[in-house]
Amino acid sequence: MEKPVVCVGALVWGPDGRVLLVRTTKWRGAWGVPGGKVDWGETLVDAVKRELREEVGLELFDVLYAQTQEAVLSEEFWRPAHLLLVDYFASADTHAVTPNEEIEAWAWVTLDEALEYPLNTFTRTLVDRALQVGR
Numbered sequence: 001m002e003k004p005v006v007c008v009g010a011l012v013w014g015p016d017g018r019v020l021l022v023r024t025t026k027w028r029g030a031w032g033v034p035g036g037k038v039d040w041g042e043t044l045v046d047a048v049k050r051e052l053r054e055e056v057g058l059e060l061f062d063v064l065y066a067q068t069q070e071a072v073l074s075e076e077f078w079r080p081a082h083l084l085l086v087d088y089f090a091s092a093d094t095h096a097v098t099p100n101e102e103i104e105a106w107a108w109v110t111l112d113e114a115l116e117y118p119l120n121t122f123t124r125t126l127v128d129r130a131l132q133v134g135r
Contacts (some may be wrong), residue, residue, distance in 0.1 A: 004070075004082040009035025011066065011089040011126050012058060013135070018108040020092075021117055025102055026078045030120040033065075033087075034058075034103070048088050051133050056106065057098030060090040060113040067129050069122050076120045085099065087135050 011033050012020045021031045034055040038047040045063050052058050070081040097106050109117070114127045 004084050004085055005037045006044075006084045006086065007035055007122075008038055008044055008051060008062065008088065009033045009126075010048050010052055010063070010088040011130055012060065013053065013089070013091045014095045015093055016095070016108075018095075018110055019114060019130075020056065020058075020097070020121075021101075021107050021109060021114055021119075022103050023105040025104060027076055028078060029118070029119045030076060030123075031107075032087045032120045032123040033126065035085075039087075044086050045088075048086075048090070051053075052092075053133070055100050055103060057096070058092040058094070058102075060092060062089075062091040064089045065127060066081045069125060071122060074121075076122075084120055087122075087129075089130060102109065 004072045022034050023031050034052050036051040049060050052060050066087040069085040071079050
């Protein structure tokens with residue numbers, strides 16, 4: 001029996017105030033934020049730090065909870081899935097990205113510029129949240 005999968009992701013601010021967007025193989029060409037599945041026995045914050053280290057080579061600090069979303073059989077995702085998406089805001093002290101095989105492209109952009117990218121709807125909600133709270 002299929003069950004929901006808990007995932008984490010982070011909108012990361014670099015040292016100059018721009019945020020990191022990535023295009024991955026999993027969101028049908030749409031742009032989003034790095035992230036992935038939470039492992040058994042792992043806290044959400046530990047998971048988001050690990051995922052960002054694995055996917056883009058960044059060490060995070062100032063990790064703050066942003067929001068939780070559900071992606072239930074979203075056609076934007078590469079396969080049918082029920083994802084519980086726990087989103088964070090975080091900072092990194094470098095813009096040096098070391099992508100893994102899931103990352104097709106990346107860009108450091110302002111929040112306003114991020115809205116011009118073809119974002120998946122879940123990332124658009126996260127960027128809107130960052131603009132609301134003035135992160």
